Amino acid sequence: MHDLTPQLVEQVQQARAEQTPLQIVGGNSKSHLGRATQAQPINVAGHSGIISYNPTELVIRARAGTTIQELESVLAEKQQRLPFEPPQYQGLATIGGTVAANQSGPARPWFGAVKDSLLGLGLINGYGEAMLFGGQVMKNVAGFDVTRLQTGAMGGLGLITEVSIKVLPQFNVNKTLVCELNLQAALKQMQVWGNLSVPLSGMCYWQNKLYVRLQGSVAGVEETCKVFCKALPLVVLEDELAQNFWKKVTERELLVAQEKQIMWRWSGPSSAPSNALDNTEFINWAGSERWALTTVSDATVVNPHVTQYRGGDRSHNVNPSINAHDQALQQRIKHAFDPDGLFNVGRLYSWL
Amino acid sequence: MDALSNSNHRLFMAALAMCLPPSSIIVSQESQRPFECDGLAVYHQLPMVTVLPETLGQVQEVLRLCSEHGVPLVPRGAGTGLCAGAMPHAHGVLLVMTKFDQILLIDQDTATARVQPGVRNLALSEAAAPLGLYYAPDPSSQIACTIGGNVAENSGGVHCLKYGLTVNNLLQVTIVTVTGELVTFGGDGLDEPSMDLLSLVTGSEGLLGVVVEIKVKLLPRAPRVQVLMAAFDNVISAGDAVAALIGQGIIPAGLEMMDHLAIKAAEDFVKVGYPTDAQALLICELDGTDAEVEEQLAAVSLCFSDHGSYQIRVAKDAQEAAALWQGRKSAFPAVGSISPDYYCMDGTIPRGQVAHVLTRISELSQHYGLAVANVFHAGDGNLHPLILFDASIEGQLDQAEALGGDILTLCVDVGGTITGEHGVGLEKMPQMPYQFGDAELAQFRRLKAAFDPSDLLNPGKGIPTLKYCQEYRSLQHA
Numbered sequence: 001m002h003d004l005t006p007q008l009v010e011q012v013q014q015a016r017a018e019q020t021p022l023q024i025v026g027g028n029s030k031s032h033l034g035r036a037t038q039a040q041p042i043n044v045a046g047h048s049g050i051i052s053y054n055p056t057e058l059v060i061r062a063r064a065g066t067t068i069q070e071l072e073s074v075l076a077e078k079q080q081r082l083p084f085e086p087p088q089y090q091g092l093a094t095i096g097g098t099v100a101a102n103q104s105g106p107a108r109p110w111f112g113a114v115k116d117s118l119l120g121l122g123l124i125n126g127y128g129e130a131m132l133f134g135g136q137v138m139k140n141v142a143g144f145d146v147t148r149l150q151t152g153a154m155g156g157l158g159l160i161t162e163v164s165i166k167v168l169p170q171f172n173v174n175k176t177l178v179c180e181l182n183l184q185a186a187l188k189q190m191q192v193w194g195n196l197s198v199p200l201s202g203m204c205y206w207q208n209k210l211y212v213r214l215q216g217s218v219a220g221v222e223e224t225c226k227v228f229c230k231a232l233p234l235v236v237l238e239d240e241l242a243q244n245f246w247k248k249v250t251e252r253e254l255l256v257a258q259e260k261q262i263m264w265r266w267s268g269p270s271s272a273p274s275n276a277l278d279n280t281e282f283i284n285w286a287g288s289e290r291w292a293l294t295t296v297s298d299a300t301v302v303n304p305h306v307t308q309y310r311g312g313d314r315s316h317n318v319n320p321s322i323n324a325h326d327q328a329l330q331q332r333i334k335h336a337f338d339p340d341g342l343f344n345v346g347r348l349y350s351w352l
Numbered sequence: 353m354d355a356l357s358n359s360n361h362r363l364f365m366a367a368l369a370m371c372l373p374p375s376s377i378i379v380s381q382e383s384q385r386p387f388e389c390d391g392l393a394v395y396h397q398l399p400m401v402t403v404l405p406e407t408l409g410q411v412q413e414v415l416r417l418c419s420e421h422g423v424p425l426v427p428r429g430a431g432t433g434l435c436a437g438a439m440p441h442a443h444g445v446l447l448v449m450t451k452f453d454q455i456l457l458i459d460q461d462t463a464t465a466r467v468q469p470g471v472r473n474l475a476l477s478e479a480a481a482p483l484g485l486y487y488a489p490d491p492s493s494q495i496a497c498t499i500g501g502n503v504a505e506n507s508g509g510v511h512c513l514k515y516g517l518t519v520n521n522l523l524q525v526t527i528v529t530v531t532g533e534l535v536t537f538g539g540d541g542l543d544e545p546s547m548d549l550l551s552l553v554t555g556s557e558g559l560l561g562v563v564v565e566i567k568v569k570l571l572p573r574a575p576r577v578q579v580l581m582a583a584f585d586n587v588i589s590a591g592d593a594v595a596a597l598i599g600q601g602i603i604p605a606g607l608e609m610m611d612h613l614a615i616k617a618a619e620d621f622v623k624v625g626y627p628t629d630a631q632a633l634l635i636c637e638l639d640g641t642d643a644e645v646e647e648q649l650a651a652v653s654l655c656f657s658d659h660g661s662y663q664i665r666v667a668k669d670a671q672e673a674a675a676l677w678q679g680r681k682s683a684f685p686a687v688g689s690i691s692p693d694y695y696c697m698d699g700t701i702p703r704g705q706v707a708h709v710l711t712r713i714s715e716l717s718q719h720y721g722l723a724v725a726n727v728f729h730a731g732d733g734n735l736h737p738l739i740l741f742d743a744s745i746e747g748q749l750d751q752a753e754a755l756g757g758d759i760l761t762l763c764v765d766v767g768g769t770i771t772g773e774h775g776v777g778l779e780k781m782p783q784m785p786y787q788f789g790d791a792e793l794a795q796f797r798r799l800k801a802a803f804d805p806s807d808l809l810n811p812g813k814g815i816p817t818l819k820y821c822q823e824y825r826s827l828q829h830a
Binding site for chain 1: 506543768
């Protein structure tokens with residue numbers, strides 16, 4: 001529960017002076033993501049604690065090393081939640097890492113991704129300067145949006161020191177509905193329901209079953225439940241089973257890669273056909289996120305929607321390839337933040 | 353940036369004439385006059401030349417020419433912006449994108465639309481309406497403003513409390529870079545394995561590239577929408593009611609506040625039945641299923657009356673709801689009708705600071721001797737103080753700007769920002785060094801250089817140079 005910003009700044013400045021590349025480590029819960037890289041670790045886990053939390057403002061500000069588990073338990077005391085429902089990864093995941101790796105849970109299509117709740121952050125750049133962008137207010141368009149730029153950057157633009165997040169009230173009621181359905185029909189149904197103005201917060205397809213999560217006001221959930229149950233032979237899943245199911249979806253524990261297996265993630269339009277990703281085993285986000293397992297690695301990822309999410313050879317690029325002009329632009333942006341190439345070099349792409 | 357020499361000017365204009373039809377090039381002062389300013393007319397400047405290209409290839413060619421000749425370029429949509437972000441450069445090209453006004457696709461299956469940048473905000477919602485869909489960000493200027501301009505400014509509106517700003521409603525944006533290349537950010541899905549360049553380019557005020565195509569998310573129309581109005585006899589109670597409502601976990605689709613001066617002006621202007629004796633008025637819109645709206649309506653009414661509202665009016669039908677909104681949406685022109693000129697500010701503050709900030713604005717108003725009407729997105733803490741002045745009286749514009757500057761620094765002092773949705777443009781450059789330190793500003797400049805190393809895109813706007821900041825600070829300390 002300490003502010004270690006001065007020490008972190010000093011470590012970055014020293015690394016710059018010695019030209020030592022750094023690997024940013026928080027809870028070390030996401031080492032399986034991105035490319036495998038080697039560099040001197042700079043530890044952010046100790047830089048933790050909530051800086052401010054005002055429930056009536058719906059804003060929480062915390063140091064980057066604060067765990068998602070701690071944030072969610074502090075919010076729960078005031079009946080509030082993180083809208084993007086990030087994984088906790090056995091209590092190890094930190095808010096800094098969650099932002100850098102852009103980790104959103106099953107509610108994402110309805111309640112937004114990390115960026116949609118992100119109001120501001122602190123960042124140490126490659127010059128060893130601690131900077132603050134955005135803030136704690138709901139609307140802020142002064143200067144470039146350096147805050148949201150960090151989501152998905154995998155730490156390549158600097159070390160995130162703190163984060164301010166818009167939070168939302170917890171739901172009054174949860175209800176999960178399930179029924180057996182074939183893949184084509186499930187995809188179509190998810191698309192139709194996904195475009196309605198109803199209190200949905202999750203829709204996925206797993207082992208020939210469609211799972212629909214309704215969360216919101218008592219009246220709204222009941223009303224929608226009735227409408228949906230008329231369309232399909234849905235049954236209400238028992239509360240504990242439902243909670244376990246969505247927890248596994250959030251924690252990415254539903255689909256488990258065995259040794260030598262590769263887990264593929266597809267992120268594309270919900271209207272894509274059922275064969276958009278070969279060997280699809282799990283469909284999340286009402287069809288916008290699909291997952292597959294294989295035992296053979298493709299040498300390079302070319303499908304613009306597919307990522308080699310977990311497992312396999314991680315020395316080559318695990319994200320879709322992009323054209324030379326776009327590469328050059330991203331390299332210039334990286335250089336604008338990190339001219340000496342100190343932070344997480346090669347983690348997102350071999351050339352970045 | 354200096355003017356081109358006579359010979360270079362001739363060369364540049366000849367090259368421009370090669371890539372654009374004559375009808376797309378405006379050079380005469382008289383014909384360029386309508387383009388000399390945006391919605392903040394106190395800042396105006398005629399450009400060297402105004403161009404209105406018709407094809408993507410022409411836009412790319414114009415940018416290539418500007419790069420080659422070192423000519424500054426300012427992009428412009430409908431010119432409804434309120435920060436002089438689209439004010440032309442004296443020695444540059446004004447690139448007007450209004451001819452790109454086609455909705456390319458509305459996809460009902462994915463509830464998305466692909467549009468050209470010159471499509472008007474309201475036109476998109478109108479086109480999507482038969483499918484039961486709409487585009488959520490709705491700036492007050494939505495009848496005229498373009499989606500391209502909305503992307504450049506990251507525009508908000510009365511419904512962004514629940515549905516977010518422009519940045520929260522985009523899937524993909526294609527820009528033309530300063531060297532004329534096409535680059536697309538975002539994609540067909542809900543995320544990309546990349547740094548979030550789509551968010552970076554949103555709200556970048558034409559400093560990083562020219563927006564040429566946009567894919568947006570559309571939302572389903574809620575089965576029921578209910579609007580109510582609550583009158584209060586003081587602004588503090590109304591401010592407290594807003595904080596209490598949000599604190600209870602109720603997020604209305606829109607929650608707007610007007611003070612006495614704004615209420616009176618709006619009522620005189622559009623006659624929608626606002627209580628003109630009220631010191632503050634809240635307009636609240638709830639949406640959702642029938643049952644959800646019914647439940648929230650009861651909770652909101654209770655919260656407002658608990659906080660001292662002496663009159664609550666629930667719109668009986670869509671017509672009455674539209675009338676209640678019309679008053680709010682006409683507040684700017686209404687204030688314009690009671691004062692020769694007005695100056696609209698755009699600070700955002702933590703909701704809990706509303707009462708304090710309104711009190712302080714009232715003190716500043718007395719100090720400067722200029723009336724201030726307050727109209728704002730109360731749910732977001734986004735203030736729009738309207739400073740009333742008369743530009744024909746010598747010194748009043750300077751006084752209005754000074755008062756505006758004080759209001760913005762006050763917003764920063766209470767933990768807010770100098771602009772919630774209007775952008776920095778030319779107008780708020782003096783306040784940027786107050787909100788940001790040298791390291792952040794230098795970072796912005798380096799980021800700008802990564803896209804536009806010669807500083808040709810909308811130069812002198814958005815991000816001040818360090819030299820500008822040093823001069824600003826030495827003035828403050830003088």
